[in-house]
Every structure is written in C-alpha cells, then in structure tokens.
Amino acid sequence: xxxxxxxxxxxxxxxxxxxxxxxxxxxxxxxxxxxxxxxxxxxxxxxxxxxxxxxxxxxxxxxxxxxxxxxxxxxxxxxxxxxxxxxxxxxxxxxxxxxxxxxxxxxxxxxxxxxxxxxxxxxxxxxxxxxxxxxxxxxxxxxxxxxxxxxxxxxxxxxxxxxxxxxxxxxxxxxxxxxxxxxxxxxxxxxxxxxxxxxxxxxxxxxxxxxxxxxxxxxxxxxxxxxxxxxxxxxxxxxxxxxxxxxxxxxxxxxx
Ligand code: BTN
Numbered sequence: 001x002x003x004x005x006x007x008x009x010x011x012x013x014x015x016x017x018x019x020x021x022x023x024x025x026x027x028x029x030x031x032x033x034x035x036x037x038x039x040x041x042x043x044x045x046x047x048x049x050x051x052x053x054x055x056x057x058x059x060x061x062x063x064x065x066x067x068x069x070x071x072x073x074x075x076x077x078x079x080x081x082x083x084x085x086x087x088x089x090x091x092x093x094x095x096x097x098x099x100x101x102x103x104x105x106x107x108x109x110x111x112x113x114x115x116x117x118x119x120x121x122x123x124x125x126x127x128x129x130x131x132x133x134x135x136x137x138x139x140x141x142x143x144x145x146x147x148x149x150x151x152x153x154x155x156x157x158x159x160x161x162x163x164x165x166x167x168x169x170x171x172x173x174x175x176x177x178x179x180x181x182x183x184x185x186x187x188x189x190x191x192x193x194x195x196x197x198x199x200x201x202x203x204x205x206x207x208x209x210x211x212x213x214x215x216x217x218x219x220x221x222x223x224x225x226x227x228x229x230x231x232x233x234x235x236x237x238x239x240x241x242x243x244x245x246x247x248x249x250x251x252x253x254x255x256x
Pocket of ligand 1: 022023024025026049051052053054055056058060068069070071114123124125126141142143144145
C-alpha cells in the first residue's frame, strides 16, 4: 500500500501500483473478496494490463507504460439500484471534466460511457457492481484512457486516438490520474449531497451526437434519428423521423 499526497479526500488515496496484471478490475475484485475491508476510493493502477476487459465482453488493449489503466473501489450505497445508471453519469462526467482542460469542446461522452474526441474513441469505462439484497455492495470502476500511445492495432486504428496524438506532446500519467480521481470524487460527492439533476443534464448535453441527425442500427433495422436524452434507467432516447421517441437499452442499438 502506498499513501499519496493527492488533493482528493479518498479517491486514489490508497493507490496500489502494479507493473503487470491481467486486469485491474479483476485484481480489485479479488481484493474485495479478502477478509480485510478495503477503504473506499482504493485504486489499482497497472503499467501493463495484459488482458484488459471492455464492455460487452470486448478486449481493452493498451500499450505498456503509455496509458492509464486503473480501477477504483466505490461504495455507492446512496444510489438506489433503480438509478444505478447515475454511477455511469458520475464517472463519465468526472473523466470528461478532467480531460476538458486538455481537449476542450471536441470532447464528448458516447452513450453509455465511452470517451470521445471528435469521432475518435480515446477512453472507455467498465463498471462492475456487486449487489447485496436491495442495494449496492460495492462498485468497481475501471477506466482505460489512451494517453501517450501513438500507434494502434489495424483493427481499431481508424477509430482510436490518444491525448498525445491530439496534443502532439506527452502527458504526465500520474498528474492526469490525480486530476481524474479529483473530478470523479467531486461529481460523486455532489451527487451524494443530492445534486444528481445537474450532472444528468450535463451528461446528456455532452453526449456524442446529441441533438444531431445520425444513423443507428437496431437488429436489422437501419434508421435516422436524433439523440434527445437518457432515461433514469439509462436508456438512450432517440427521436425518430416520425417524431416518436425510441428508448434503447445498452445492447439494443448501434451507432453507424
Ligand atoms: C470499454 O470501452 O469497452 C471499456 C474499457 C475499460 C477498460 C478499463 S482499463 C482498466 C480496467 N480494467 C479492465 O480490465 N478494464 C478496465
């Protein structure tokens, strides 16, 4: 265990840095199963995450030593399970706020929680919740951010970017990690104190393609629509050409 002099109250204060791990989410999950209770905000960061996991059973690739791959342990018992999407909002807006000073207005959150710069993906979030009875037991918030990586695998190179490709300079990983922890903590504490609405509004406003005409696919059906909002349960709301609103769950719609 390493104690940091970060500017946060708890997120990232107990930082465990690993040089090599399969997945920081897996490592943190294992830690939560040990008998000793973990302090909230404990973060696991890896230089080389060799089997990173993404949403929908995808793989998260990250070149060793060049990017941020970390997981944070949270106890969001104040969020009712019916509103669990709020945690996505908190973390997405936290990452957005930390990156905004670097990247400005071309930054967005692609629903549900990809971090985009223009039409390029620069980061992803994988939240894994443990539920007990009627509430959250804990949450493992995994964040992968392309920071100093300049080359990507052919399969993703047309759609991926990094801070250093955008800014044409290297970015200090620990400083950025600290800034992300600070911004997530600040969003988390504000929502905990009852200010969920302004974060949900901001999340919707910052959505990739918000209010723009775009093409989507649902099953075999390709259609045009405009993203107009997100429901409390996290369903993406798309206004169709006939004016109807389509509500889509996470696996139900694809951006084209
Ligand atoms: C996605 O966009 O599909 C989500 C990617 C999440 C990747 C991060 S990297 C740190 C943490 N550990 C993992 O195995 N995954 C998350």
